[in-house]
Amino acid sequence: MPIVTPGRRIGSAYGSLTLAKKLGTGRRSGYASLFLTPMVDMFTIMVLYLIQQFSATGQFLFVDPEVKLPRAQRAATIEGSPPVITITNETISVQGKAVEDTAVLSKDGGWEAPRLEQALRELRKLSTDVEQSTGGRVVTDSAQGIVMVQADLTVPYVLVKKVLFIASKSGFERADFAVMRAK
Amino acid sequence: MAGVIGMGGRGGRRPVDAEIHLVPLIDLLSSLISFLLMTAVWVQVSRLELKNGATGPDAATAAATDAPVPVRVHIHARGFSVVEPGQSGVTQIACLASECARIDRRPDADGHIKPQVVSSYDYARLGEVLSQLKARVPAQKDVVIQLDDRVPYNEMIHTMDVCLGLGLDGISLSGTSS
Numbered sequence: 001m002p003i004v005t006p007g008r009r010i011g012s013a014y015g016s017l018t019l020a021k022k023l024g025t026g027r028r029s030g031y032a033s034l035f036l037t038p039m040v041d042m043f044t045i046m047v048l049y050l051i052q053q054f055s056a057t058g059q060f061l062f063v064d065p066e067v068k069l070p071r072a073q074r075a076a077t078i079e080g081s082p083p084v085i086t087i088t089n090e091t092i093s094v095q096g097k098a099v100e101d102t103a104v105l106s107k108d109g110g111w112e113a114p115r116l117e118q119a120l121r122e123l124r125k126l127s128t129d130v131e132q133s134t135g136g137r138v139v140t141d142s143a144q145g146i147v148m149v150q151a152d153l154t155v156p157y158v159l160v161k162k163v164l165f166i167a168s169k170s171g172f173e174r175a176d177f178a179v180m181r182a183k
Numbered sequence: 184m185a186g187v188i189g190m191g192g193r194g195g196r197r198p199v200d201a202e203i204h205l206v207p208l209i210d211l212l213s214s215l216i217s218f219l220l221m222t223a224v225w226v227q228v229s230r231l232e233l234k235n236g237a238t239g240p241d242a243a244t245a246a247a248t249d250a251p252v253p254v255r256v257h258i259h260a261r262g263f264s265v266v267e268p269g270q271s272g273v274t275q276i277a278c279l280a281s282e283c284a285r286i287d288r289r290p291d292a293d294g295h296i297k298p299q300v301v302s303s304y305d306y307a308r309l310g311e312v313l314s315q316l317k318a319r320v321p322a323q324k325d326v327v328i329q330l331d332d333r334v335p336y337n338e339m340i341h342t343m344d345v346c347l348g349l350g351l352d353g354i355s356l357s358g359t360s361s
Contacts (some may be wrong), residue, residue: 003200003202036205039209040205040208040209040212043209043212043213043216044212046212046216047212047215047216047219050215050216050219050220050223053219053223054219054222054223063228068297068299069228070336070337070340070341071340072229072231072340072341072343072344072347073344073348074231074344074347074348075229075230075231075344076229076230076231076232077229077230078228078229078230087336089298148230151336152298152336153300153335153336153337153340154286154298154299154300154335154336154337155335156332156333156334156335156336157330157331157332157333157334157335157336157338157339157358158332158333158358159336160336160339161330161332161356161358164356174232174233175233176230176231176232176233177230177231177233177340177343178228178229178230179228179229179230179231179340180227180228180229181227181228181229
C-alpha cells in the first residue's frame with residue numbers, strides 16, 4: 001500500500017452508511033475492514049505492559065493455596081531459591097511436603113518437632129554435600145543457612161517463633177518471610 | 184507485502200518516505216504478546232528479610248544480646264509499647280477498638296471459610312512515634328519487635344513493614360516468656 005497524500009475520502013470503515021449506499025449498489029459488502037492503526041496501537045501497548053511486568057530473574061516460589069500471605073509494601077524481590085517452610089493452622093510443610101502437625105508446636109512448652117527438624121537437617125546436609133562435592137562452585141541458599149518462611153496470616157506468632165527456633169537449631173540461621181507485594 | 188516504495192524522489196534524489204511492513208509487524212507483536220503472556224508472573228510474592236530470627240524458649244531476651252538494641256516495639260493484646268533507648272518512659276499506643284485483632288471466619292461467596300485477620304492496631308500512630316524517634320536519632324537502624332504468643336503473624340509483618348518504611352531495617356524478632 002503506497003503512502004498517499006492525506007485527506008478526506010469516503011471509506012467503508014469511517015464513511016457514513018447513507019452516503020455509501022448512495023454511491024454504491026446498496027448491497028452489503030462481504031468484506032469487513034480491519035482498523036489497523038488502533039489494532040497496532042493496542043498491540044504495542046500490550047507488549048509494553050507485558051514487558052514491564054516481565055520478570056527475567058526466573059525465580060519461582062510455590063504458594064500453597066491454603067496459605068493466605070500477608071501484604072507488605074517494602075518487600076524485596078526474592079533472590080535465589082531458598083527452601084520453603086510453610087506454616088498453616090493445620091500442618092507445617094518443608095518444600096511443599098507436610099512433615100508435622102501444627103498441634104505439636106501449638107501446645108504450651110512444646111519446642112520439639114522431631115520430623116520438622118529431621119527434614120530441615122536433611123536439606124541442610126544435602127546442600128552441604130553438594131557444596132563439598134563441587135569444590136564450593138555450587139553454593140545453594142540452603143548451604144548458606146537461608147530459609148523462606150511462608151505462613152498464613154492468621155497463625156499465631158508462637159508458631160512462627162518455634163519454627164524459627166527449630167530452623168536455627170537445624171542450621172538455618174537466616175529467615176526471610178514470604179509476603180504479597182502491596183501496591 | 185512490498186518493501187520500501189519510493190514516492191516522489193524528484194530529480195534523482197533519494198525518496199524519504201518508506202512503507203511499514205504491517206504484516207510482519209503484526210506477526211511480531213502477536214508472537215511477543217503470546218510469549219509474554221505465557222511467561223508472565225502474575226503472583227507478586229516478595230520477601231521481608233529478618234536480621235536475627237533466633238528465638239528460643241527463653242525468648243524474652245534471646246534475640247538481641249550482642250549488639251545494643253536501641254528501640255523495642257512490643258506488640259501485645261492491648262496495642263503497642265515502644266521503648267526508646269536512654270528513655271525511662273514507655274510510649275503506649277492503644278488499639279482503635281476493644282479487641283486488637285480477631286480472626287474472622289465467615290464463609291465467602293462460594294461457601295468456603297477463609298479466615299481473615301481483622302486488625303485494630305494503630306499503625307499510623309506507631310509510624311508517627313517511630314518517625315519522631317528517627318528524626319531525633321537519624322543513625323538509628325536497629326529495632327527489636329517483641330510479640331506476645333497469641334498475636335497473629337499478620338501483625339508482625341505489618342509492623343516490620345512500618346519499620347522498614349522508616350529506615351529501621353535492622354529488624355530482630357523476640358518473644359515473651361510463655
